[in-house]
Amino acid sequence: MTSMPTPAPYVTPDAAAYWHAAAEGRLLLRRCDECATVIWYPRPFCPSCAGSSTSWVEAVGTGSVYSFTITRKGQGAYREAGPYVLAYVELDEGPRMLTNVVDCPVDGVRVGQRVTAVFHDTGQGTALPRFRPIGADEIPAVEIAAVETAVDEPAVGG
Template sequence: MTEATAPVMPAPAPIVNPENKPFWDATVEGRLVLPKCQNCGSINWYPRVFCPECGKFGVDWIDAAGTGTIYTFAITRRGMGAYGKAGPYVLAYVELDEGPRIMTNIVDCDVDSINIGDKVRVVFHDTGSGSALPRFTPVS
């Protein structure tokens, strides 16, 4: 049996604050950016201007390749809130090629055909509120 993910995934808007605004501004332009510590060079996640590796403030927002692999995923049969009527959708952690494992969704796929370790690339779903959600789709 094959089961496709919801054709139109809900795209609830995150709360954008001064610290994470550079990240969300880039998503509207179709760019996935990551904070790189100006002191130790660590590429951090989740986005923040503080570096939890060396304890210093100050990052450069670098462009990520936008590709990675599926670290793990779950097929949620019934969501809540904005996802209440989404139908089955895939919640996942994707390990970016730059290193960080980030929570996301796998979209535009047959849920029975994806596996841990599959290569994926980023797509953006506009929230209509000055941000776009970075989701991932299998690279065929």
């Protein structure tokens, strides 16, 4: 699954450290200096106490799957990717982040599954944090099919 598309994120100045750390295999989180809330998504502002003094801390890199879906046909960079897993992973520090679960069969993902971070290089000095199942939570493979017909792609709910 490391052949998954790894599009580069748009790097804003306030998140450059996050993306560059990911390229070194480290997952950073932003934490409020005043109320100690772990902030997600990373920003130099605490949405919990409105404090503007925040710092980077390194996450342990483990968590569990809060929810997931097997996207049968992706869009954009994922158009030719085949089925892949989009998920919310709840980090052990608290935040739930959108990500992909990789390095396992797409039908091997479960809610509550323990996962650990892996880092996929974008080739532009950044990397995407993704997650793979760990230990007993690795589930053996079964073949799964992509959508065969051209589906009437659903409309936005927005």
